[in-house]
Amino acid sequence: MVAQIPGGEDAFWSRPDRLAGLETPCFVFDPARILAAYQRLKTALGTPLIVSIKANPNPDVLARCVHEFADGVEVASIGELNVVIGRAPGPKFVASPALDEALVLAAASCRAHIVVDSRAQADLLIGLRPRLRTPPALLIRVNAGALLAGQTSGLKADHFGVEPAEAVALAQALQAADFKVIGLHVFAGSGAFARTAPFIAQAMQALAERVSEALGQPLSILNLGGGFDTSWEDDPTLMAAYCGSLAPLRRHFTVVHESGRAVFEPGGTFVTRVVSTKALGGRWIAVCDGGMAQAFRLAQTETFIKNRRAPIVVPAGPSAPPSDRPVSFVGNSCNPADIIGAAEGMPPPRAGDVVLFDRLGAYHTYTPTAFLNLRNAKKYLVS
Ligand SMILES: Cc1ncc(COP(=O)(O)O)c(C=O)c1O
Known part of the structure; x- marks a missing residue:
């Protein structure tokens, strides 16, 4: 304590x-200021807002804030999972490029969802499936650069997620192995919101429709990431235009965002x-x-x-x-x-x-x- x-x-x-x-x-951490920052961003977006624990994994901070973080928390390691287990009552999303057997089993045992980052991770999950009495629900992470290929978003390439075509194939393979694929996830990078958000929303809509069709059932969650820096409030017009652009997507899918910095930094x-x-x-x-x-x-x-x-x-x-x-x-x-x-x-x-x-x-x-x-x-x- x-x-x-x-x-x-x-x-x-x-x-x-x-x-x-x-x-x-x-x-010195002030839970009241953290909660106020969380509420401001969530209200501006008008969607559920998942909190990235990597930005502040302090257990006491979490204990005082978690009642408001009901939309879920995103964790990137067993260490972070251990911080949220027993504290965070909402959904837990495990997303790591280094997912291994131990993390899959830990995630499954606390009913966390897993964000699949690669074909190798899909194979790992399929191999472990007979040992998973309650298999975790899955989202497939799409590489933001590949998703926006050809668009002028000024995005720096990174190594996370899979190409859009592979997302479709992985979703089908995981479904065939008796996993529930509930959604897609993309994260274009910290601070990338202003440069990428409108492109992401559009590209994710097209991909989500392809994946839903391939699965024969609609995806329930589209996590559009965020990349909000702490000055996001300086440009309310950008935020309003972005939220307006989400309307077609939100007619068919539950759109969510995730944020660490903009929640905890203030x-x-x-x-x-x-x-x-x-x-x-x-x-x-x-x-x-x-x-x-x-x-x-x-x-x-x-x-x-x-x-x-x-x-x-x-x-x-x-x-x-x-x-x-x-x-x-x-x-x-x-x-x-x-x-x-x-x-x-x-x-x-x-x-x-x-x-x-x-x-x-x-x-x-x-x-x-x-x-x-x-x-x-x-x-x-x-x-
Ligand atoms: C997948 C993912 N989601 C969310 C975040 C949180 O980013 P930020 O703190 O800039 O909101 C990160 C940061 O690295 C991330 O990798």
Whole structure:
């Protein structure tokens, strides 16, 4: 069980007593903000919304949110399945390119559905069928790039799912082996919504009709993925046009979406403290007690053009005049990429300043290694 901090009307960092009690580095998750983000996206879409647990597999966060996640959760490993079993009452969808016998048996034993990623996975399931007293219901994952071949969606190719023609063949083979194929799944990638969504809806309709015809019965679920980034609310026209375009599809199928980032990101804050400072090359360096080892995404190592985040800084002492030097916030590792934030026009940083990066509630477990044996971030929940 993670530690609790009391909630209130204001952000927790506006109360010095709440900040003082935090052991840093830490993440503070606020279930109320997560649930509000979930409801906003679900309402805007007007469809069921499945939650991708990979974005925040913290069991205590899940325990406080799962009553609202009734449309289902998507898990990618036995570890994630173990987090949701006994907690998530809605449907569970297991989707992994590395599905193996253990994951199939675990999924079947807790009545989860399986998203089939390849012919090899279909063969694995067919081979295991005699051992499955209650076979899991299946969806076939279609590769988004192959689905949209020839369309100008600017989609980066990935290795997930199968070609559309193969989806039809796999659905038939699985049905012949006495599995229930209930739907199709596609995920064009995180952040791909604006570029791909309208194309996906159209292409999935055509494919779903082909598969339904081949099976001799209609598919019940079309999971169109999502790829919503956290700024999806900035363009309500795009969302409204997209939802309008779903109408023909929704006449025949239950359309669902799934999301991780847009649900969890707004509900988490990374908190670290400045441990020492120095002036170097015309800027201030504020060395923090946490960095890329605990909040890897802040270092933006996977981004070509780095747009450093400006943290909220709660000064340790009385306010001071702004400095004309910019400040680089760096983490506690010896990796030169460990730069977690930048700010201009702030007072010189001081040891003890509290540095907060809000909207960092998703993918906090995404970290490359346990390099340097640095301390893990502590986790708190706003109650
Ligand atoms: C199949 C699938 N669904 C959903 C997600 C969640 O993506 P996001 O957190 O960007 O919504 C991912 C992310 O990798 C994914 O691979």
